[in-house]
Amino acid sequence: MSYNLLKGKRGIIFGALDANSIAWKTAERVHEEGGTFVLTNAPVAMRMGQINELAEKTGSQIIPADATSIEDLENLVSQAVEILGGKLDFVLHSIGMSINVRKGNHYTDQNYAWTQKGTDVSAMSFHKVMQTLYKQDAMNEWGSIVALTYMAAQRVFPDYNDMADNKAYLESIARSFGYFFGRDKNVRVNTISQSPTPTTAGSGVKGFDGFIAYAEKMSPLGNATALDCANYTVSLFSDLTKRVTLQNLYNDGGFSNMGVSDAVMATFIE
Numbered sequence: 001m002s003y004n005l006l007k008g009k010r011g012i013i014f015g016a017l018d019a020n021s022i023a024w025k026t027a028e029r030v031h032e033e034g035g036t037f038v039l040t041n042a043p044v045a046m047r048m049g050q051i052n053e054l055a056e057k058t059g060s061q062i063i064p065a066d067a068t069s070i071e072d073l074e075n076l077v078s079q080a081v082e083i084l085g086g087k088l089d090f091v092l093h094s095i096g097m098s099i100n101v102r103k104g105n106h107y108t109d110q111n112y113a114w115t116q117k118g119t120d121v122s123a124m125s126f127h128k129v130m131q132t133l134y135k136q137d138a139m140n141e142w143g144s145i146v147a148l149t150y151m152a153a154q155r156v157f158p159d160y161n162d163m164a165d166n167k168a169y170l171e172s173i174a175r176s177f178g179y180f181f182g183r184d185k186n187v188r189v190n191t192i193s194q195s196p197t198p199t200t201a202g203s204g205v206k207g208f209d210g211f212i213a214y215a216e217k218m219s220p221l222g223n224a225t226a227l228d229c230a231n232y233t234v235s236l237f238s239d240l241t242k243r244v245t246l247q248n249l250y251n252d253g254g255f256s257n258m259g260v261s262d263a264v265m266a267t268f269i270e
């Protein structure tokens with residue numbers, strides 16, 4: 001169902017890789033709600049070609065950008081403002097990658113060059129995106145910036161590896177930059193802490209299937225889907241959440257406040 005919540009709003013959506021991507025679902029929902037946007041992803045992800053399908057469906061243009069490159073980001077932001085015909089109202093940062101996870105290096109045996117790369121892509125890129133938007137004065141007043149995160153920033157999930165540290169850093173950047181963006185430009189900055197979701201990035205985590213099933217059993221409302229996350233993001237881009245900022249917001253069916261559920265206890269009781 002569409003409520004026209006984003007009519008007349010313009011933005012940039014990072015991170016749509018394929019139809020499972022949270023950013024893909026978000027782009028579809030933002031389009032349904034009347035928003036217009038530029039899609040972007042790393043040049044290497046573009047080669048897989050699927051993003052063209054999303055661009056066509058949502059009437060969007062694609063501008064490749066490696067989110068770790070200031071030059072790419074400067075070009076992206078200035079072009080997006082030109083293409084969309086004015087300053088931006090929303091930005092979604094939906095980017096995550098750990099080479100240690102991908103190559104199976106344990107948390108206690110990291111390759112630090114990979115760790116640094118993962119931190120740059122998964123966390124520092126959020127600072128780079130915001131600094132570029134801030135310096136170009138590219139956000140409209142009462143605009144909204146959202147990044148996606150996971151609860152391993154607060155609690156231990158052993159197989160989440162160095163991504164846990166990257167997410168803690170990402171959430172801190174949201175608060176620190178959010179202060180200046182709020183004070184100087186009336187722009188809000190939040191992170192959404194999402195349930196485990198079957199996507200390319202998610203499925204890279206060891207034991208992901210078991211983990212998703214466990215979270216489902218622990219959460220009174222069950223796991224939040226990619227579509228649930230897209231809907232929540234739409235609400236944060238809308239004018240209905242104008243003074244929500246510097247927050248880490250859980251979209252997880254209640255998981256983060258659970259100790260144990262009946263369903264999980266049942267597996268220990270004979």
Ligand SMILES: NC(=O)c1ccc[n+]([C@@H]2O[C@H](COP(=O)([O-])OP(=O)(O)OC[C@H]3O[C@@H](n4cnc5c(N)ncnc54)[C@H](O)[C@@H]3O)[C@@H](O)[C@H]2O)c1
Pocket residue numbers: 014015016017018020021022023041042045065066067068093094095096097121148149150193194195196197198199200201202203
């Ligand atoms: N899937 C989950 O279980 C889950 C849970 C909580 C949070 N998240 C977060 O949601 C976000 C989106 O991930 P997803 O699950 O939709 O997976 P995904 O694999 O579909 O998306 C990750 C995106 O990051 C992009 N990316 C990687 N390196 C990049 C770079 N250098 N520059 C620009 N883009 C780059 C990829 O191309 C891809 O589009 C990530 O921040 C992820 O950590 C995912």
